[in-house]
Amino acid sequence: MANVNLNTVWHGNTKGNGTIQGNGFETNIAIPESLGGSGEGAEPKGLLVSSAASCYSMTLVAMLETRKLNVTGLTMNSEATNSKEEGFKITHYPNIVLSADATEEQIESANRAIVAADKGCAVGNTLKKADVQINIEGKVSVGYGEGII
Structure with missing residues (x-):
């Protein structure tokens, strides 16, 4: 695994804000x-x-490519909840659109990739070891999609 190096700069007190920068990204950060x-x-x-x-979606994209599936669109929403009863829980909702000529076998392969990507995501696996629940509620459809991740 490659080293991860971040640079964080903070301005002000708790009402302030900052930036965090790493290889390929920079974003503003603040206390809620x-x-x-x-x-x-x-x-x-x-x-x-x-x-x-991002880990899950990139793992899914790699698995779909390995399976040589003709993906015309891939989008995903994710949500997180935190409660005393259930703890920290993340649910990913991937939506894969395969080309209009996709076979039943290809649709099943895409559905298996949705499950396999969860098992193959290193960040998700690390979070699960910390008792974070991660659920996947994926959908595969056929036609014309938009937004390939």
Whole structure:
């Protein structure tokens, strides 16, 4: 695994904000308003969920490519909840669109990739070891899609 190096710069107090920069990205960060901050940037839980979502989606894309499936669209929503009863829970909702001439076998292969990508995502697996629940509710359809990740 490659080393990860980040640079974080903070301006001001809890009402301030900052930036975090790594290889290939830079984003604003801030303490959420609900915790007394400015809310003018990404907050830690959002960054954590975005790491899980990007890992899962990139793993899924690689698996779909390996299976030589003709994907015409791939989008995904993710949501996270945190409660005393259920703990921290992330649900990914991938939506794969295969070409109009996709066979039943290709649709089944895409559905298997949805499940396999969850098992193959290193970030998700690390979070699961910390008792984070990760659920996948995927959908495969045939036709014309938009937004290939």
